[in-house]
Amino acid sequence: MDESKRQLWEERFEEQATSGMTVDTWCAEKQISKHTFYYWKQRIQKEKMEGNDKNTASPLFAKLEMPSASDDRITEAGLIIRWRGFEMVLSDQRDISLATQFIRQLSQS
Structure with a gap:
């Protein structure tokens, strides 16, 4: 995935999360379809999880x-x-x- 596109969508996700608006309201205001919003959210999360699978050699500790x-x-x-x-x-x-x-x-x- 193009890094600039990933960064743009991660910024959008952060903006929506901190806006206090629902996804529906935020998407309507930004003129972005909910389908597109959720598509990119799922795609980026999937890539992050696949990246975590590759890094299983270093376990996470709490x-x-x-x-x-x-x-x-x-x-x-x-x-x-x-x-x-x-x-x-x-x-x-x-x-x-x-x-x-x-x-x-x-x-x-």
Whole structure:
């Protein structure tokens, strides 16, 4: 894919995401069809995922740590996950599936 086209669409995706508008509204205002918007979004995401598959030799790690006793957000033993500026606080072991989904989503972005 042409790098300038990829950059243009990534800028458009960012603009839409930060605009506070729905995709429908943003596309109507920019006179871009929703079909075209979603086509490029899917195409770029697919290429990113294919690129990640090629880089499987270097695994991704997320820092996991137990909260300190002074962390007032947690009233019982739990886990804090911080990764790329995001944070997830888990206080129940049943939340592990949520943490797994969280890390998968962030690794795709």
